[in-house]
Amino acid sequence: MDTVTVQSVTDGERPRVLLVGPAEHVESTADELRGAQPAFAVTTATSGERARSIVGERDVDCVVCAEALPDTDGVSVLYAIRDSHPSIPVFLYASEGSEELASEAISAGVTDYVPVSLGEEQPAVLANRVINGVEKHRTETALERQRERLAAINRLHRVLEDVAVSVIETPTREEMERRVCERLVESDSYAFAWIGDVDRGTRAITPSASAGGEEGYLEDVTITADESDTGKGPAGTAVRTSEPQIVGDIATAESFEPWRETTLERGFRSAASIPITHRGSVYGVLTVYSERTNAFGGRESEILDALGDVLGHAFNAVQRKKTLMGDVLTELEFRIPELESPLVAATEERDCSIRVDRTLPAGEDEYVQYLTVEGIPPDAVRDLAAQVDSVERVSHLGAEETETEHQFEVAQSDPPLTSTVAAFGGRVRSGTVRDGEFRATVELPPDADVRSILEAVRERYADAELVAQRTTEQDAVTTGEFRSRVFEELTEKQRTALEAAYFSGFFEWPRENSGEEIAETLGVAPATFSQHIRNAERKIGDVLLDEARDDEAPEGAGDD
Incomplete structure (x- = not known):
């Protein structure tokens, strides 16, 4: 028997062919296809019932069926396969003079015919038609899957957009x-x-x-x-x-x-x-x-x-x-001894303390803490903080007028307590390190699960203790009250500069009027206007963040 050579399927996987027909016919055809280059993966069935079973149980790329079988005919097999697998290629052997069979097969969705009368050329013709049919089917299937995937992605995009909008509302x-x-x-x-x-x-x-x-x-x-x-x-x-x-x-x-x-x-x-x-x-x-x-x-x-x-x-x-908006809060007070930090240990050895003023997320795995340190020189603070692996940088921001308290900005990779508390909708109202231990007061919604919060804190700080739990009330502040509080903090000249800047478009982008233009309108030097604006902004920040300071910086000559 001559070797049948055919063009390879595009994805390189051998075509999986099911041959259906009388035993003597399918075995000889199977041998020819298995010996082709490249070889076919061939399964045989000698009855319509067995053919339907194989198609239902296995992955089949193509079916080749004889006109007549012991229990049925080829067209009936074709109809049965089309019911469950409407797109799989099905080829039918056709003898001369079978016009009626051809008409029925076309109605049933036959892919193509393989003439019985081809003689020695029949194996090569069959192999190449199977290859072409399988390639077309695999390409169409891949395109359909791609269309389905793109449609699913587009639908999911719309879901994401809808969800992003709906969660706001x-x-x-x-x-x-x-x-x-x-x-x-x-x-x-x-x-x-x-x-x-x-x-x-x-x-x-x-x-x-x-x-x-x-x-x-x-x-x-x-x-x-x-x-x-x-x-x-x-x-x-x-x-x-x-x-x-x-x-x-x-x-x-x-x-x-x-x-x-x-x-x-x-x-x-x-x-x-x-x-x-x-x-x-x-x-x-x-x-x-x-x-x-x-x-x-x-x-x-x-x-x-x-x-x-x-x-x-x-x-x-x-x-x-x-x-933030609730009238009633759950307040928890935590004590965390023995924090593994040279800076914390220093508060036990010296007459000093550390106050955590604010903690902010600065990236995917970075947090920035603003600290006020009393009783430790700035250089010593930097040296002690640098010994902690999670600390990435330390910046000295300045000192209070007493010069015993210094402000620092510390960037670190380890999630602080505020991150753990925030997962439950809470905030750290205050945090202080003194005598080698950290004490923090946490505010949470009234329905917060205290047990779960304590477990979460202990996952981060194993020796954390809950030393107090209270229910507190916070006064609601109206818009008018907040505005009045801001204006109480501002001097007359600061308020004038702020209102002139606001209504002149100074805070727009791009600016509608520059600081020099507004200063000229007010009859003050540009440097004086700039100083008024900076101090006004700082005081608004103090009120907004509830961090008002007792001692304000002097306004300078422009306030006189």
């Missing part, structure tokens, strides 16, 4: 969670979505919102964030690592073993779990399911990851708003 976390889940399912890309909260004590992940046709699914599964089998799935791993987790095929993924049967019964084939985070704090996890395998490609995963960031920022904002 949504007053509660519960409402945000519900809207996000509903919007993801409405996009038609996903079958089911849910958001879960993590119990810091038990490490159980409890669903707080869901959408889709399978809400009962969550009642049938147990999901945790620990190292047990129920914590090794995508949701638990996402919480532990703060990284998105993708399961392309639930049927084969080892990590999905505890929930595989229940999940597959509902038609879910792939899943993605996205941690909901902000500034290193995990607020929960978003998990999305698709009825398609490998539904979460690189770009899709990136958009979902961005959605997790948006939600983390929004959840944090809602909790902070509760603290």
Whole structure:
């Protein structure tokens, strides 16, 4: 037998061909195709029933069927295959004079015919037609998948945009969670979505919102964030690592073993779990399911990851708003002894103290603290702080009039206490280091989970103690009261300079009038106007940030 040589399939994978026909026919044809260059992966079936079974159970690129079989005919086999696999190439052997068969086959969606009368040329003709049919089918399938993926990405982009807008308008976390889940399912890309909260004590992940046709699914599964089998799935791993987790095929993924049967019964084939985070704090996890395998490609995963960031920022904002706007607060006082810091140790050895004035996030993994240090020379502060691995730089900002207190700016990579507290919507109202220990007063929403907060603080500071817990009230300040307080702080000349600058467009971009032009209008020197504006801005900052100082810097000659 001569070797049949054919053009290779574009992706290099051998065509998987199912030959259907009488035994003596399919075996000889199978030998010819297996001996082709490149070789075909051939499976044979000698009955229509067996052919339908193979197509349903295995990956087949192409079907070649004889006109007649022991239990049926080729057209009936073609109809049966088209019902379940409408796009797979199907070739039919055709003998001369079978016009009626040809008409029926065309109606059934045959791909092409292979004439029986070709004799010795028949194997080569069959092989090349199979190659062409498989290449066309694979190309069309790849294009269709690409179109579906692009459509899914576009839908997900719209979801992200909608969520970014809606979270601004949504007053509660519960409402945000519900809207996000509903919007993801409405996009038609996903079958089911849910958001879960993590119990810091038990490490159980409890669903707080869901959408889709399978809400009962969550009642049938147990999901945790620990190292047990129920914590090794995508949701638990996402919480532990703060990284998105993708399961392309639930049927084969080892990590999905505890929930595989229940999940597959509902038609879910792939899943993605996205941690909901902000500034290193995990607020929960978003998990999305698709009825398609490998539904979460690189770009899709990136958009979902961005959605997790948006939600983390929004959840944090809602909790902070509760603290800032609420009339009643929960106040906690922490004592943290034995902080591993040479600067802290110095307060035990000397008559000195450190006050944390403010902590600000400065990047993905960087924080800036503004400190007031009393009783330690600036050079000594820099030397002591430089011994801490997480400290990246220390800047001396200046000294108070007494010259015993100095202000410093310290950039560090380790998340401070404020970062931990912020995850629960709280803020550190005050923080002081004295006699080798750090004491901090924290304000939180009235419904804050104190046990979880204490556990979170102890994860960061193992020897932290909760020494006091109080319920306090804060007075609400109206816009008018705030304005009056600002004006009380300003001198008449500062207020005049500020109002002239505001109404002259000095604060617009680009500026409508320069400082020199406004100074000329007011009849003062440009340097005097600039000094008035700087001092006015500083005093507004003092009032706004609740950091008003008792002693103000002198205004200079221009105030006289």
